[in-house]
Amino acid sequence: MTGQMQHFPIFLAMENRRVILSGGGAAALAKLRLLLKTPARIDVFTPDAAPEIRDWARQGRLVLHPRALGPGDLSGAALVYAADEDEAADARTADMARAAGVLINVVDNLLASDFITPAIVDRAPVTVAIGTEGTAPVLARSLKAGLEQDLPAVTGALARAAAGFRPRAEALPHGAPRRAFWSDWFGQTGPEAAAAGTDLDAALDTLLSAHLHAAPAIPRVTLAPVNHADPDLLVMKTRRALDTADVVVHDAAISPSVLELARREADFVALHDRTTVPPLHQILAQRAQGGRHVLYLASGRDLDALATAVSRLGPSVTVIPGLAAAARSVSRQEQA
Numbered sequence: 001m002t003g004q005m006q007h008f009p010i011f012l013a014m015e016n017r018r019v020i021l022s023g024g025g026a027a028a029l030a031k032l033r034l035l036l037k038t039p040a041r042i043d044v045f046t047p048d049a050a051p052e053i054r055d056w057a058r059q060g061r062l063v064l065h066p067r068a069l070g071p072g073d074l075s076g077a078a079l080v081y082a083a084d085e086d087e088a089a090d091a092r093t094a095d096m097a098r099a100a101g102v103l104i105n106v107v108d109n110l111l112a113s114d115f116i117t118p119a120i121v122d123r124a125p126v127t128v129a130i131g132t133e134g135t136a137p138v139l140a141r142s143l144k145a146g147l148e149q150d151l152p153a154v155t156g157a158l159a160r161a162a163a164g165f166r167p168r169a170e171a172l173p174h175g176a177p178r179r180a181f182w183s184d185w186f187g188q189t190g191p192e193a194a195a196a197g198t199d200l201d202a203a204l205d206t207l208l209s210a211h212l213h214a215a216p217a218i219p220r221v222t223l224a225p226v227n228h229a230d231p232d233l234l235v236m237k238t239r240r241a242l243d244t245a246d247v248v249v250h251d252a253a254i255s256p257s258v259l260e261l262a263r264r265e266a267d268f269v270a271l272h273d274r275t276t277v278p279p280l281h282q283i284l285a286q287r288a289q290g291g292r293h294v295l296y297l298a299s300g301r302d303l304d305a306l307a308t309a310v311s312r313l314g315p316s317v318t319v320i321p322g323l324a325a326a327a328r329s330v331s332r333q334e335q336a
Helices: 026-035 051-058 087-099 137-150 155-169 176-196 200-212 236-244 280-287 303-311 323-335
Strands: 018-022 041-045 063-065 077-082 103-106 119-123 126-130 220-225 247-251 267-271 293-298 316-319
Touching: 018 026, 018 087, 026 041, 026 051, 051 063, 077 087, 087 103, 119 137, 119 155, 126 137, 126 155, 155 176, 155 200, 176 200, 220 236, 220 303, 236 293, 247 280, 267 280, 280 293, 280 303, 293 303, 303 316
Parallel strands: 018 041, 018 077, 041 063, 077 103, 220 293, 220 316, 247 267, 247 293
Antiparallel strands: 119 126
16 A cells, blocks of 8 residues: 655746745855745844855845845745744744745754655756655755666757757647657657757757658557556566556556556556457557557456467557466476
8 A cells, every 4th residue: 555645746936936044054055056046035044154155145145134034035935935943933934934824944843844755856947846845855866866867968958959849840740749759759769969069959850850850640559468456577678568557458457556657648448347349459459549549457367369369450469478378488498
């Protein structure tokens, strides 16, 4: 059973938002370094500001008020950070924020906070937020380090180029054709163009032309056995299919934790009765029309016979071996 999220992750629009921070030491500096990456209007209240904060104020990046925060200072604020590193002072700030109806974050005090600031991988406009709800900050830092390596610095430039090109990409049919175009851009063509110093907009134009003149997508059906509720036991090919399928057809016995791995935009078809009308092979073939990718997650069916029946109706069919089948194959290889 999966636990409930106690904190719902959102991305808050910061343009013209007023953010208040009380404090001027190390904790305040750590929060301000993140906040200054946004276009928010930042007001800092402290009679003892660190030199960096005074420098940022002189540069016009924030407004420094050389005094303690008061109840009348919270008008129009969207967020408040209590970063005085003093329990009594932070409690006063939290009380004022709640009295004004403003969300409060008390630095290093999860129970006193209305929201938390996650670990962040910044490739603006691509931003990855990692949160453990205060339970495992070391794990969050480890995940952040891995993502920093996996997301090259050019990721932001590719995303900005894509944002400007998006209206022209609407020449492609909605759905799978556009996803294939953007997958090609971010997965191969974009990084190669950036590495070669090619103009990214020109590279996108060339890629769009190639996709517009490509042969129509072939209807595809993938059949995957799932005989357990633990998504960690899925074979990698099934996980990849869940990530790309346009339609997920599944037996009623398939665990919700497995279905959770599918794209949110996918269509889901649950089979509550084995004697489906029309027959299953017809359902799969019909759903694949128009070049769609249909994934069938099966619980205890003869997939070889189903694959034969579906392929006779036209779609390309792939059968993914289950974990047990893969294990038997490895065992036979070891014995040989």
